[in-house]
Amino acid sequence: MRPNWPALLCTLMTLSFSAIAIEKDAPTIPIPKISGEIQVDAKLDELQWKNAKKVQVNNVTRPYDNVPSPVQTEALLMEDGETFYIAFIAQDPDPSQIRAFLRDRDRSWGDDIVGIKIDAYNDQRLAYRFLANALGVQIDGIENAVTRRESDSWDGIWQSKGEINDNGYIVEMALPLRMLNFNEGLDIQEWGIELVRFYPRQERLRISNIYLDRDNNCELCQLATAQGFSGAKQGQNLTIAPSAVLGRREERDDDSTDWKSEDLQEVSLDVRWGITPDILLNATINPDFSTVESDSAQLSINSTFALFFEEKRPFFLDNADYFESDYNLVYTRNINSPNYGAKLTGRHGDHSLGVFLTDDEYTNILIPGNRSSSVGTIEDESKALAFRYRYNLGQDITLGWISTMRDGQYYENQVHGIDANIKFTESDTFKFQSVYSNTLYPEDFYEQFCDAEDPLACQDSTNLPPCSIEEGCDTNELVLRTLKDGDFSGSAFKADYRHSDRDWFYRAFYNKQNSGFRGDLGFMSRVDHNRAGLAVERKWYAEQGNWWNRFNIYSDYDISHNDAGELLEEEYDLSANLSAKYESFFRVGYTYRDVVGSRIDKSSLAIEGNTTLFHQNEFNVFAEVKPVSGLYLNTRVESGDGIDYSNNRAGKKLQVRPVINWSVNKHLEIKLRHTYRELDADNANVFMARLTDLRTTYQFNVQSYLRFTIIYNNTSRNPFNSPYTLPEDIDANSKDISTELLYAYKLNPQTVFYAGYSDHHDSTTGFSNLSQDNRAVYMKFSYAWLK
Template identity: 60%
Template sequence: MFVVKKQFFLASSLLLTSLVVAPLTVASPKAKQHFDVARISGDITIDATLNEPQWKNATEVELDIVTRPYDNTPSPIKTKALLMEDGEVFYLAFKAYDPNPEKIRAFLRDRDKSWGDDTVGIKIDTYNDQRSAYRFLVNPMGSQIDGIENEVTQQESDSWDGIWDSAGQITDEGYIVEMALPLRMLNFNESKNIQDWGIELMRFYPREENLRISNIYMDRNNSCELCQLHTASGFEGAKQGDNLIIAPSLVTGKHQQRNENDEWDSSSNTDASLDLRWGITPDILLNATINPDFSTVETDSAQLNINNNFALFFPEKRPFFLDNADYFNSNYNLVYTRNINAPNYGAKITGRKDNHALGVFVTDDDTTNILIPGNRSSSVASIDDKSQAAVLRYRYNYGSDTTLGYISTMRASEDYSNAVHGVDGRFRLSTYDTFKFQYLYSDTEYPEDMFKQFCGDSSDTGCTSPEQAECEFANCDYNEKVLRTLKDDAFSGNAFKASYVHNDEHWHYKVTYDKQNKGFRGDLGFISLIDHNKLVIGGHRKWYAEPGQWWTSARLYSDWDITHNDKGELIEKELDVNASINGIYSSYLSFSYSNRDLVGSRIDKSSLAIDGNTTLFNEEQYTLSGEIKPILGLKLYANLHYGDAIDYTNNRLGLKKQFNTTVNWNVNKHFEMRVKQVFQQLNADQANVFTARLTDMRATYQFDVRSFVRLTLVYNNTNRNPNNYLYINPEDIKSHSKNLSTELLYAYKINPQTVFYLGYSDYHNAEQNFSDLKQNERSMFMKFSYAWIK
């Protein structure tokens, strides 16, 4: 009890101190600027030479303010942006001067991979309502970055891909970038004769100090960056045209798998599909797909999954779901489209009109995978049946500071259904303060026999439970996943999340409350916790260095949280303290300390009770991490974690050591090597429990901005000590496990939807030695798609 009071006192003291000491004065920001975009006519070739006469009449804007890491200081280098439009295309050019062009950081890269390079670009709020903005950046080699910034959800994503042109070249004076943004790919209010768009022009200048240079004054005391954009007028009578993209594609492949007789079983597959993207009106976009190839082409980043009770999260990569994905965001992750595996069709409508935003999509799926949540574990269940899924998301902007929303998700098959309905809101109480909430209600029905896939073998103990029906077959061992899915009838539940956040130049503090009761399910999303409510109080203090010092900013952070189940039984309470500092060469160093009380595995697996059925362990953990870019093209990252950790399999406290390293090395303009290493070890009762090693190596040769070849090797080497497992027969434990996955991929991309992929992948495994690795699966695949644009 003393520890709990002490932790709560420390966290509360930090919050109270921030309220009392936070500065009351606000620096006076410069007034917003307004400029007109020049109107031109005639052909423009995007080649980064700027030799057309139209560029002489373009609107010129200086980028002369360093907004990060410094507080709106004069830029040490000169940057000019040229803007013009012809009613159909928005043309931009940047003249980025540099006294030392040989130090320019620029490499040939795939789309959205140029972060950390020298880049220039633009942020555009086409509705000028401070809710969301497009972002377009280009490095000196012409490699593109594009994405969406959403002020309502406070999320930034590079997953959105537009079809636009760019070129770049390094010169004796620096570099030049030229961009052409077709208006057909932008959502804007076509009913206005003259457009007024929020605009920010940006340059990223990474040297000893990584400078963000802009044309606007960015007030650190205003947490809303989109609220500070300048206004650009022009585009008189602009129309989006037909805004139609039709993209047929063909996917073919052959897969082989070794059978029990050590022979290869082969299967081939060839499928044609059709994708359509149509601007029904200037405000409403339709995405549709028939018989799509919804597979991911490139290998996911490798993750260790050992001594972990919860399902892993993987990001979405498929274009149909990524286009305008921000329309479906909310405080909870209710739309996790990786759940939808192999649909026969999909259709999605997104649009904005005045203060209204709407998103709807429907799909069917040949398979049905469901995340089964809990408060001590989660897992994925499968139903051998097709399913249909649908989402409705609506948002209303009331004034400049209030956003209200509604969301419904549905997933159903023959004996299964899940529906979620909810409301949410976001209120900007002041320049510094924001309040958000979301309330959800769900109805769910599971197949009667779905629990069987989680039943273990309990032939020694039998299968009985005082609270549940008897098993329908012998030797079923109850556990949390069985109890969460053993449902005779439909059931319902609710979830609620609320947060208050203050953010000014020096202080950030927050209070959040998050509750999902035991009956709540959000099966189309990534909801891994239920029977779970959590309170968090935290904050941090920020400091900034003056220009020319070895460090640029520093932060001291702490939070305290406590978690219970629906019955008020304690699951976790935790105090975190973190100190970090950012410095030259894009470096940072961070140290964290965590002290938490956390319950282990349930003793009686047939009961969901926490009190009297679990052991409360106290963990102390330390983490040291850092990153630096010491020379051109080299990035080094390391993370060291040391401290107590629960051994969930054996329900005891152990000692965990984990060391992660990542090396990114651009050998030259074309060739990049990335190696990620993870070492994790758990000891308990003065002996080793397991040691796991993971190596993820990716070598990419980028021929130009359109094509590359990549080799991926993922090697997992796990050793277990069978004699240090308390409840499992040592003979049932694999003491050694090794597997190797490889992929060789060639890609040629004219734009995000006109692509050609050719690849080979295989999988090897062994129990003892690396030399014993044996190939068990192999595949060849090819994909071709062409975007017809009108």
């Protein structure tokens, strides 16, 4: 029989390709040095690209386990001593199916994307990532292996260009070395790198140039090594960015027709200077620390703990990973209106250091508890300081120290602590953190938390008669947490062991914050709270070509007590999770919980004999899917037993939160998120809350967009189903609408122009009676000089 040579050749090529795709020990990648000018235009027509190092990106690492890629991708790499150039030639059998939309920076997840991950110290702790979609829209950020956190908040200044063609698309990138922290003293640099492509069709493939072992819990430990950059220097690395804000704000009281006006005129200066190749200084004078984009809307009704909001301000975001620890001890949204700020960050060898100092015209403090928390304000000026040090003891141990301080005229808070992260094996890690605090509150600080009209009514809580829910209370937990005689101290400790391999995940943890602990520069919402728990997960993976790709069952148990050993909560969770085609994900879960409600006698912090233990059964479902290009849908449903905290009684709750993100075309995007929450008790409704967040963006090009935001909150309460409050004291209806129209032009993350208008309306009756109580018009301009 004559051999079928075409078929045999095809088989040999497939086997060869498969061998390349699953090669575990990726060879070192030499990066050639070139000279001459390169135009970042996605054309690749300069002669220098013929000498670039070519690397195949051909191994699917997710959702499948290192299988050959169905599409070909070639990466080209070269450098000139100042810039790292990368180009991706991404072939596609049907270019009409390429998912690429014009979006603002970091908003293109879900598109066809290519990019690079760089560990410039090659110490397996931290990596930059630079990605772009097929139109060149940038996504960048930091991946931290020590804290296991990834963030797109960090923004570098670099170039990218993408272009779709008849064979797929090309993306060209130019990464200035001045952005990266690396050891300039080395003759030859050795950086950990990974080249990736995301290919979303019926399923979203993550394609790489390296083999990723699912039994290895550390992805940064498996990067390939890029060798080159001989004599690379970071230069002066100086950025000077002046900015100006102009605007006008008007406000009025609900019962007034007179507007109070305030002109906004602020000039500020930001400086970013690489003092040495290892040390970076950020400084700001009279900064505009406001954010021009609305926070994501959140419902706070029937919630007893403070809400968390993400940081968006550039000064705090630059090298923010230097200050991270397991406890959130540096939550910079606490800092409001400083006159100046300075930050120093750097790495040298196995050492990393971060320190920042700001002042603040007034001081926001999160007051923690075990049944509630809230934000208090001290009107006096204060200063804030954060210090963070980490030391890498070999490749498997990281040791750290953190200190934070806030200091005012009659107020101070200091936190100091140590932490460690230890990797025993590729699958097993252990980490702990131990911190100590000392705090002094102003003598009258407690007054803003008193329920009584006369704050002196809750001054001496120890001598107050019992203050019950039925009688209407003069004091509460927040008063008792802030009514202190002199300074006080406390401690917190947490430990966490994890095992994660291809098939199993185990976790055991313990977390304790005693009643005297305060982390006022951070987001620490619970004290007098000790929690321990166990978790286990079993994972299964489908073979390539099935309608599903991953299924797992997860269960955990945790129990919480206060410092006196009294039970706060005991909880069992069980969930099943399925990932399938069309980037779909489905989770169904069940929770059984024993939890205490509000205190009956609010003049006492006791739990036993002073609270009701509620037994709860809760069911939850979450589903998401991307059925076609540009359309993303998800829905979260929670139903079961709830608590009416205001009246300390059991109820039935329902919450539904659908989300629709629709890219109508390459330029227009509509994002809608709606939250519906209701609570029934004693066979009648207690409240219904509806929150709608609609954001419509027209992206003219990569640099500019126009965005309209409307946030509508419509809450109804039943005045006749609150046993301890008179019906006339309850607003049966409350409505408010916030709107914002924003135009933005961004040449880079620090050279920007914004112009916008925002306002707010509210009403306690019907929609037709909405009354405007504030409005503002503003412009912001900043320009970054790079040297």
